[in-house]
Amino acid sequence: MEKLLVLLLFTTIPATCHVSSFHGGIPLPIHLLRPQSGSGGHLLEGISCDSWRLAVETNSVRNWKTVPVQCKDYVGHYMLGHLYRKDSKTVTDEAAKYAQSLNLTGDGKETWVFDIDETTLSNLPYYARHGFGAQPYDPKLFGEWVDTGKAPALPETLKLYKKVISLGFKVVFLTGRSEARRKSTKTNLKRVGYHTWEKLILRGASESNTTAVVFKTNRRKKLEQQGYKILGNIGDEWSDILGTNTGSRTFKLPDPMYYIS
Numbered sequence: 001m002e003k004l005l006v007l008l009l010f011t012t013i014p015a016t017c018h019v020s021s022f023h024g025g026i027p028l029p030i031h032l033l034r035p036q037s038g039s040g041g042h043l044l045e046g047i048s049c050d051s052w053r054l055a056v057e058t059n060s061v062r063n064w065k066t067v068p069v070q071c072k073d074y075v076g077h078y079m080l081g082h083l084y085r086k087d088s089k090t091v092t093d094e095a096a097k098y099a100q101s102l103n104l105t106g107d108g109k110e111t112w113v114f115d116i117d118e119t120t121l122s123n124l125p126y127y128a129r130h131g132f133g134a135q136p137y138d139p140k141l142f143g144e145w146v147d148t149g150k151a152p153a154l155p156e157t158l159k160l161y162k163k164v165i166s167l168g169f170k171v172v173f174l175t176g177r178s179e180a181r182r183k184s185t186k187t188n189l190k191r192v193g194y195h196t197w198e199k200l201i202l203r204g205a206s207e208s209n210t211t212a213v214v215f216k217t218n219r220r221k222k223l224e225q226q227g228y229k230i231l232g233n234i235g236d237e238w239s240d241i242l243g244t245n246t247g248s249r250t251f252k253l254p255d256p257m258y259y260i261s
Contacts, residue, residue, distance in 0.1 A: 049068070049070065049071035049074035049075070050074070052068065052071055052256075053071075053074075053075070053078070053256045056256050056259070057252070057254055057256070059238045062259065062261070063259065063261060064259050065136065065137075065259075066133060066134055066135065066136055067131070067132060067133040067134040067256065067257065068134075069134055071134075072131055072132055072133075072134035075132045075133060075134070075256050075257060076128070076132040078256065079124055079127070079132060079256075079257065080124070080128070084254060085155070085156065087253075087254045088154060088156040088157070088253055088254060089156045091156075091234075091251050091252065091253050091254075092156040092157060092159065092160040092234075092251075092253075094251065095160050095232060095234055095251045096159070096160055096163045096164075098232065098249055099112070099160075099163060099164050099167055099169065099231075099232060100163070100167065102167075102231060104167065104168050104169070106168055108170065109170065109227050109228050109229050110168065110169055110170065110228075110229050110231055111169060111170045111171070111172055111198065111223065111228045111229060111230050111231065111232075111247075112164045112169040112170070112171055112172070112230075112231065112232040112233070112234075113172045113173075113174050113220065113223075113230055113232070113233040113234070113247060114157070114161065114171060114172070114173050114174070114234055114235075115173075115174060115175060115234065115235030115236060115237070115240045116173055116175035116177060116185065116189075117151075117175065117176075117177070117236070118154070118236035118237075118253065118255045118257070119154065119157055119234060119235050119236045119240070119253055120153065120154060120157050120158070120161065120173065120189065120194060121151040121152070121153060121154070121188060121189070121192070122151055122152050122153070122154050123142075123145065123151055124152075125145075125150070125151070125152070126141075126142065126145040126151075127257055132257055133256070133257035133258050137258065143181070146177065146181055146184055146185070146188075147181065147184045148184070149184045149185075149187045149188040149191065150188070151188055151192070152192060153192035153193050153194070154253075157234070157253070158192070158193050158194070160234070161193075161194060162193075164232065165196065169231070169232070170197075170198040170228070171196070171197040171198055172197065172198050172199045172200075172201065172223065172228070173189070173194075173197055173199070173200045173201065174201045174216055174219055174220070174240075175200075175201070175202055175203070176203050176212050176215065176216075176260065177202050177203065178202060178203050178205075178208070179202045179203060179204050179205065181202065182200065182202055185200065185202065186200060198228075199223075201219050203215055211239070211261050212237065212239035212240070212260045212261060213239045213242050213243045213261065214243070216239065216240060216243060217243030217244050217245060217246075220233075220243075220244075220245035220246065220247070221244065221245045223245075224245055229248075230245065230246070230247035230248065231247060231248045231249070232247055232248070232249055232250075232251070233246055233247035233249070233250045233251070234250070234251040234252075234253065235250075235251075235252065235253065236252070236253040236254070236255035237255065237259070237260045238252065239260050239261055240252075
């Protein structure tokens with residue numbers, strides 16, 4: 001796997017001016033943030049990629065096919081740098097806090113749902129070779145990558161997984177991967193530390209033409225019909241946590257590389 005370079009995305013500029021209002025007699029400083037295009041420190045031109053990423057993460061920009069070409073390097077530096085890891089940790093720390101706050105009954109049906117791609121497993125080795133989402137999605141090439149079973153775990157999600165297991169949750173993996181890739185997915189999960197689960201749900205042949213929202217809604221509904229209580233649900237795509245039967249609380253991990261409806 002390619003060596004991941006840690007690159008600084010944001011530089012805090014010392015304050016050179018103050019706002020006109022005061023708080024307790026103390027002037028409030030303005031700290032400017034300058035989004036950088038990379039380690040060279042050049043300002044991005046023509047597009048604000050940090051604002052684009054914010055719009056993506058808040059689901060304001062929808063149904064986009066590829067990362068804007070101007071933002072390819074920005075997304076690459078974000079995904080390989082420290083900020084992606086920190087953003088992920090903020091989400092999983094809140095999820096762990098929430099999980100710990102619940103008083104489980106121990107009935108064996110209290111469930112946490114995990115997505116797989118860019119949630120439990122990282123496809124960064126693949127996307128680093130294919131433009132960090134700036135190239136059109138190629139199902140054949142991506143399928144070949146999945147079949148290698150070499151995707152690393154997302155470290156912060158693996159910690160959350162171990163936490164919810166220790167608290168007594170049943171873990172369900174719910175992924176849009178096809179049923180044909182069950183073996184490679186199962187092998188990959190176990191290889192990187194996800195050793196046990198209640199169910200591994202993949203997309204069946206009859207579900208190949210349904211949207212992710214519909215597919216995952218239907219499968220979560222079936223889980224609840226079987227008596228499972230979905231108390232937590234985490235994914236990197238909005239389609240992982242939208243629809244119905246989403247669970248008592250949902251958590252969205254960052255992913256500016258692709259959009260799945």
